[in-house]
Amino acid sequence: MKKNNIVRFPHLHARLLEKGWEALQEKQYETALQFFLEASELKSDSELEMCIVVCFVEIGEWKEAKARCQQLLEKKKEDVQLLQMYVSILLQLQQYEEMETVIRDALAHRFFSPATRDHLLQLLQFSEKMQHRLPRAVDDQPIRQLLESPRLDDQLQAIQQLENEQVVSYLPLIQAYLWNEANHPMAKTMVVRLLTAQRVNEQVTIRKFGQTMTVIPAELDELATTAFAINVLQQLERTMANDNPSLYEVASHLWHRYIYALYPFPPLPSLVEHWAAALHICACHSQGIEEKTETIAKRYGVGEDDVMPLCKKLYEIEEISFI
Structure with a gap:
């Protein structure tokens, strides 16, 4: 037998990439990283290195992500997406001086779309502000x-x-x-x-x-959200409170949890009857009350198809809203 003969499986590189992409799409970042690292040992390119950087970012390995992203940026100086990722990594590492230097250099030597340029200018202003803050006299560890x-x-x-x-x-x-x-x-x-x-x-x-x-x-003002939330509750009360006060209480609690979990984002769309109908349906569902969703929707003068997406939003937040 000949020594030093290494037999590689055919198409191994492509298979590792495929497995890495599958894991990445499933948000299994550590698994994806292992596949991508193995693939890079066989053959590496900028796209693969970018995938590795993304994985390191997602698992919170910011220093390793920075080192690899910096190397990539030296090879692909015109890649705007790569630049933005590098700046975001510096932001996470609180390396504001380097962040300022990188952004100033990019703005001085490259052309950006108006939206990208505005975003970089905002980040530049932020990095400058953070550098001039008084040193914290607290141990934040x-x-x-x-x-x-x-x-x-x-x-x-x-x-x-x-x-x-x-x-x-x-x-x-x-x-x-x-x-x-x-x-x-x-x-x-x-x-x-x-x-x-x-x-x-x-x-x-x-x-x-x-x-x-x-x-x-x-500058946040809860009044607009609060006013809309109250209007929805009033609509529910007019429709439910007399017929089934306990069911109204269930719907009311569900609405309060939803608004709280969503804040400071407003509930969209801003349609009182649609949300009232959705809350009525979800309250019935949570209490095991069998009533057709179409029938409930009609009581509020809305269509079933318009209400069901809102029910889905309520169900999703209901699953995670308990602390």
């Missing part, structure tokens, strides 16, 4: 460990502790928490309300239920 814990109880403990602190001192940690789609939406609501109560005047970006919103907490 205990809060950081709790907020970054996968256990919801730890996160809630951190939020409770923050109620007795100047939250602006912990803003980078809070911004990262609100950005992380995996964190509990109702816990995020608690954080946003805390920022509002302390009149924080700096932008934060919140991600919930596949939506993204950038707000200044001090």
Whole structure:
């Protein structure tokens, strides 16, 4: 037998890529990373390296993601998506000085669409502001460990502790928490309300239920959402309260939980009768009451097809809303 002969399985590289993509689509990022790393040992290219960076980002390995993304960016200087990913990694690492340098260099030497340029300018302004903040006289490590814990109880403990602190001192940690789609939406609501109560005047970006919103907490006004929520409850009360007061209470509690979990996002569409009908249907379903959805929808003067997507939203949040 000849020594040093290595026999490779045919099409192994393609098979590893296929497995990696499947795992990535299933959001099994650690599994996907292993397949992509094995594939890169056989043959690597920019697209594969980008997939590896994405996996490192998703599992929170920011330093490794930065190193690999930086190498990629040196080869693909004109790749806007890659630049934006690198800047977002620097933001997570709180490396604001380097973030400023990278953005200034890009703006000086490259052409961007108006939307991309505006976004980079906002990030530049933010990085400058963070560099000129007074040094924090607090040790944020205990809060950081709790907020970054996968256990919801730890996160809630951190939020409770923050109620007795100047939250602006912990803003980078809070911004990262609100950005992380995996964190509990109702816990995020608690954080946003805390920022509002302390009149924080700096932008934060919140991600919930596949939506993204950038707000200044001090400028948030719950009145519009509250007014709409009350109108829906009044419609429910007119239709349900006399016939079945206990069912009305179920629908009312469901609505309050939905509004709270969604905040600061408004419930859409802003159609009172549609939401009232959806809540009526969901309340019946939760209590095991058999009544045709079409019949309930007609009581509110709306179509069944218009109401069912709203029921789906209510069911989805109902599954995760308990803390």
